[in-house]
Amino acid sequence: MIVDTETIDEFLAHHSSDVTEAVRRAAALEIMPRWRKLAEHEVDQKNGPHDLVTDADRKAEQYLTEALGALLPGSVVVGEEAVHADPTTYEAIRGDAPVWIVDPVDGTRQFVAGDTGFCTLVALARGGELLASWTYAPALDLLATAVRGQGAFLDGERLRPGAPEAGRDLRVATSHPDYTTEAQKRALLGLWTEGVAPRACGSAGLEYLAVARGESDGVAFSWEAAWDHAAGLLLVEEAGGAHLTLTGEPFRVTGGNTLPFTAARDEATARRLRALLRAQSA
Template sequence: MVNEVNEELLAAVERVVRTVVAEEVTPRWRRLAAEDVIEKNGPYDLVTTADRRAEERLTEELPALLPGSVVVGEEAVSADPDVLKRLDGDDPVWVVDPVDGTANFVRGEDGYATLVTLVQGGEPLASWTYVPERGLMATARRGAGAYLNGQRMHTAAAPDGTLRVSTSNPVFRTEQERVLIGRLEAAGAATRSCTCAGIEYLELARGGVDGVAFFWELPWDHAAGLLLVTEAGGASLTVAGEPFRIPGGNALPFSIARDAETARRIIELMGA
């Protein structure tokens, strides 16, 4: 069992993430060959050689830092959905998204991130959000705050009072999702489309947006951001009135926002 994540482990994981990204991801940015990009479930669901190699490396190296821990990675679950069941066990779990925002990465845009979260008993203990092309490393520890490049982060409202909400990418929206997002906009919310969940959560943690309204619960997309935002002062809420759960089984949609009242407001405005 993991009682707490100390500074030594926090720094060791950061070193591993930075090294793996430097060796497997950034050298392939804007240098992908056609055979490096594969469609998993259509033209908007992509995986690249960078995703696969980075996840393989992280799967090898992270458990070595914490004996007895296991890994739940996006690509491993894609190959074997039973891997997701590890989140229901007692072992510490590294939840890994090797390249969050793969479509951005493929287009040569800098809006991609590598996300790692240490979870046990369904609860996030520590997280690392690395946006290499922008020089951003955000870390959080349960009960110890959220930091960006070593500086404490705090959620914040817009100076003019506008409700700023990040929500799903239009290419993935169902008709029902379009209706719910339309209600937010009709109520005066300023919405923006998410193409990299990790970056949107980082923006929320440092006061750039007020909340997210999301319609999917894949743990590698949300685990790091959930801890980052809550440690910066935020809160999560599903349409069932419960906090968001990393292992799944959430009533959707859900919001993670700068505070509990804002999360509640986003859910109520959608009328889901």
Template sequence: MLDQVADLVREVAQTIVLPRFRRLAADEVQQKAPGDLVTIADQESERALARGLTALLPGSLVVGEEAVAADPAVRDLIGGGGAVWIVDPVDGTNNFAAGRTPFCVMVALVRDGETAAAWILDVVDDHLTVAEAGSGTYRDGVRVKTRTDDPGAAALHGVVSHKYLPEDLGNRVRANAAGLGGYTAGKHCAGYEYPAIATDEQQFGMFWRILPWDHTPGSLIVREAGGVVRHLDGAEYRPTNRQRGLLVAANEDIWRSAHGTLFPDGAPAVE
């Protein structure tokens, strides 16, 4: 099934998403919430993926970003047992709508609340990263593993996504991040950030807003490559979790170094 889903993801990307890149009409882009866009490509991609995925696995359910936007109760299906597909039809929609890269198509298969497999396709660069629980992570068919050493905080580079952080916490995190080797606010595309950690392009990522379609596919990809994906209090990330704050790292030691630098007084309180 890994190859069948990969073929479906690539077909949808090439026939629905890519043809609209830099060709969107004004009425094909809408705002779901302030600063949060949806395009006709998101909507059509999600419908096509839902049809294809449920055909591959009869009886399965689909939790897509746009379906949840229309009916938030759909998200509850993730914890309901059985096989559930989590779909991000265009990850990095704001990039896509602005004619920028990166943007991705992402899918994860969750069985009884645990992530079983994941697929992330970088649409323009055509890089496909796939992971299966217990079987490793593969990028374009080649197995990838995270780095196993910790060069120390001053040599770590990664992402501190502070867009949704409360103002006071955001100020503290940015000040503390000066102790790292370097960081950016990210490329506004989780489908880029997670594989970049798996391949050592960067060593960590810190995120505040945690939505399952953004983080479930990448979390399995990083873990199966040898990395760590935990909430700021150290709890392991699961698809059903709604707790804000997530720190992703290439390995256990790097997780501790990044966490200790960003949060020297311990994990912040999360409502």
């Protein structure tokens, strides 16, 4: 089934609230009942002790896969757990069909620890272009949404972070060292300089939300997995921010980016952070 641009625009105009409801229900049915109640057998490692998956991840993704596919016939779903089981399913991001990019529990380590810093991320894209996104933090009762060309919103209030306050150190969240190559580590060291206050990142989705709200000035990440970045990048962009890879191009969810990359609350800050990253990567 071919889904054209007009059909997607009409879908977003009339059914965005249905997507919101699906995201909320996935959290209510499959995530929150397991929060702070996980049994040992409900938690597994995927690629080491910092890469966890739980029954909440699996069951929430299954719920969203069925619900989102039914809402937009002809669309496909690329979810983190499905790609872990079959990496070839990631290729749908580069296809012609509308694709839902899903991270059912972003910040699984925080979820397992019983912290509130986790969220559900959903983005709709086609041909590599991000069209809409949903960031839902159920334990914090926060819902952020964005539609391309229509702005970014948090619980119905428009997000406009503006520029960082003059004279203050830039607050920047950076990649966990477990997910960086030696070259990327050298590039990220460029942020350890006067005028910047870097810190380790938590949930990527919530870090992007902090940028879109103006609570953080930027992020610098060294991995490409679209489910971690798609929703947040559109949120930041629609709030007035920008994102750049080391080559100066915007980040592409289809991959092939020169890493690390940065996203920031305004373009000037994004360019400043990119320059610092490049200074150590030459």
